[in-house]
Amino acid sequence: MKKIVIIGSGNVAEALVRGLSGAGCPPVQVWARGRTKATDIARLCGCAFATEVKELAPADVYIIAVTDRAIRQVAASFNFPPDSVVAHTAGSVGMDVFPPQVKNRAVLYPVQTFTKGRTVDFSETPLLIEGSSQYALRQVTEVAQMLSDKVRQMSSERRMMVHAAAVFACNFANHMYSVGEELTREAGADFEILKPLIAETAGKAVAARSPCDVQTGPAVRNDFETRSRHVELLAQKPYLQNIYINISKSIWETSKKT
């Protein structure tokens, strides 16, 4: 059985440990800086944990699931076995982040958002993979296929574009919910009032061929009167007014293209 070590203790690390355990291939070790977090995650699959660099277990594949900015430093702090494969999980970080002594480099980027306390079905999560050598690619493919039915090889450059897409579809969509909450509070209501709408908006997009096909609202109808009323309403919040105008314009331009 493939020996895998997970390095990290955040939400992605936790999801990987759950996913690998579910696939019948729990990691042999979880390595993390903080003892409490490392033990918490290792306990999920009953595997070993470590917090010291010199304690890193021998393995076939090391998956570094830490925040983007920490990958370089974390990777440089270990002496990985020469034949092992070292992978990271970031959307917008290339394989050149690893130090030169790491020969078999790989990426395993899950196109998903992971949040503490929420379990995500890894088998449905698209995984974008890349390898610096045939061996690295084969190893990371095998790991990815244990986790998910949606594995796809993609270059760093194209993966970064998918990551930017995910920033819009996830992070920016969530911020649209936050702005919605801010405005409902101004109206004396609260976020609850928007929840059925948010659920239905995502539900119909996921059911659609393209989200452009189900775009609704004043912008796509080119309803100038309603748009003007809203822009006026946001006069005290110029940053939101600006976002309102730009997105409305973009919706209208997109609708003409499709």
Place this chain on the structure above:
Amino acid sequence: MKKIVIIGSGNVAEALVRGLSGAGCPPVQVWARGRTKATDIARLCGCAFATEVKELAPADVYIIAVTDRAIRQVAASFNFPPDSVVAHTAGSVGMDVFPPQVKNRAVLYPVQTFTKGRTVDFSETPLLIEGSSQYALRQVTEVAQMLSDKVRQMSSERRMMVHAAAVFACNFANHMYSVGEELTREAGADFEILKPLIAETAGKAVAARSPCDVQTGPAVRNDFETRSRHVELLAQKPYLQNIYINISKSIWETSKKT
């Protein structure tokens, strides 16, 4: 039993007919300009339909569910019975849209997005209501409570703010999905790759106290490197670059406030 006529044949009209029928109070008539659409919707509840102004049936409550810009003209074209209540369903239109001879004016605005071919659970849909008289308010309250468990009285001004909130949380969130689709195509992938992410993003926001609590991504982490890479990546699409920069800034500002 209350006599209700639905005027219109769009998605809101259809949802109202389904909702009222489900509540055991189907409309007595569906009135619409187009014969095919009127009969299609009337058939849903087996009620009468009409396409001529002079055929409008006597009723207690008339609900005008047409596009915002058409409300004024449609309302002015009828001679409603003097004691009847005339309501519209728009978020950003006041009660002054009705002609002076309509004494009992009302609004019944569902905070939801309605799409052809998708059935929405009306009982879970928040309804914002308003009435120009005690009688109008009582009548529209009774209709709303038949449809939904989430009925709330709100002034036109505050309702317009909730409508603007809904534009962000629904229309603009959907456009973020569309931009995501555009970028995944650039990467040689398609919209399918974003669907699990979109479903999870909405799912975790709906489960949260506030969407600010579950905001993820480069902007909220103030990850300058990733943000710069994405901004550079969007150099050929200045309108998206502009949206990227402004929303990222807004996410960061919001995160400091919460």
